[in-house]
Amino acid sequence: MKATLIKNGTVYAPEYLGEQDVLMIGSSIAKIEKEIPISGSVLDVEVINAKGKWVVPGLIDQHVHIIGGGGETGFASRTPELVLSAVIRAGVTTIVGLLGTDGATRHIESLYAKAKGLEEEGITTFIHTGSYSVPSVTLTGGITRDIMFIDKVIGVKVAISDHRDSNCTREELARMASEARVAGMLSGKPGMVHVHLGRGKDMLDMIMNIVENTDIPIDQFVPTHVTRTRELFEQAKQFAKMGGRIDITSFSELTPGSKFKPSQALAECIQDGVPIQNVTVSSDGNGSIPKYNNEGKIIGMSVGVLDASHLVLINLVKNEGVAVEQAIQFFTSNVARVLDIYPKKGCLQADSDADILIMDTDMKIETVFAKGNKMMEHGKVIVKGAFE
Known part of the structure; x- marks a missing residue:
């Protein structure tokens, strides 16, 4: 199963959590912890270094x-x-x-x-x-x-x-x-x-x-x-x-x-x-x-x-x-x-949908995940509609 680990980002969930790791597995957030090791994991994990960046819903x-x-x-x-x-x-x-x-x-x-x-x-x-x-x-x-x-x-x-x-x-x-x-x-x-x-x-x-x-x-x-x-x-x-x-x-x-x-x-x-x-x-x-x-x-x-x-x-x-x-x-x-979809949506916590933005400290959006799928990377949309 696809997994992504966002490391060392400053997390606003939206409450301030400080520097945390965020692990997404499939379409959901699996865990948010200070340090999430991946050594020995059976998952194929993409690691994103978000040091100095903001991670928000x-x-x-x-x-x-x-x-x-x-x-x-x-x-x-x-x-x-x-x-x-x-x-x-x-x-x-x-x-x-x-x-x-x-x-x-x-x-x-x-x-x-x-x-x-x-x-x-x-x-x-x-x-x-x-x-x-x-x-x-x-x-x-x-x-x-x-x-x-x-x-x-x-x-x-x-x-x-x-x-x-x-x-x-x-x-x-x-x-x-x-x-x-x-x-x-x-x-x-x-x-x-x-x-x-x-x-x-x-x-x-x-x-x-x-x-x-x-x-x-x-x-x-x-x-x-x-x-x-x-x-x-x-x-x-x-x-x-x-x-x-x-x-x-x-x-x-x-x-x-x-x-x-x-x-x-x-x-x-x-x-x-x-x-x-x-x-x-x-x-x-x-x-x-x-x-x-x-x-x-x-x-x-x-x-x-x-x-x-x-x-x-x-x-x-x-x-x-x-x-x-x-x-x-x-x-x-x-x-x-x-909309009565909280906490499935609108926050970052375990079991919430992996809808996540990574921003720089100027609040420019760099990366977008929707249900665990990367839709934007380095500020560029990488998943577009059928006729775009």
């Missing part, structure tokens, strides 16, 4: 448009499908695929097929049923059946407080959350409601109303894009302090002249006493990023990239002064707990 991205998104300015503005090398280059080893504005020319069937393909190529994938619209687009005809009977479906996506959403009612959103919750309980999945938030004036009000006036627990909802406006972010911090989970989108870290970067928002969460285990980061990768003028018309379009999350991590440590072991949680263990 692979990043988890819970919001990726793996079959593309967009379309807001016509058919030519539909963004392309994701390719494997873009995932590996970003240090991501687990992703959740979803639909966006377009639930007409994009389908859950295609989303599922793409997720299966990416998994065959080497990473771990999940998907959400639904899109912006209500009633939800599904594969089986219902949210409950999709979550219960389709292996990769772990929750449902919906949009609120956005001029592109379906203007669903409180009752419709509550019913959706109830269906997802029960389906998750019956199938052993999170059954989460992943909520796209726009810049609308209602912000999180509908979710807060449901939490306050029904028995649906607050952690059933995972609102994302919560830093679109200062007012929304202030409400989101309160939501997280109440026990809710909030997701910060990383793409604006790349926007020149951005007044409020995700790395700054994360540092603010720490400073304001927001429970950091309730805060995560995702990229909105491969989705369209429309730019609007003052009249609300789209005047430009870009595409989200998964790499933005890695940049947020770098800036969080280097510019905001957040400890490495704390910063990494937003991209690894916190996300894994939201």
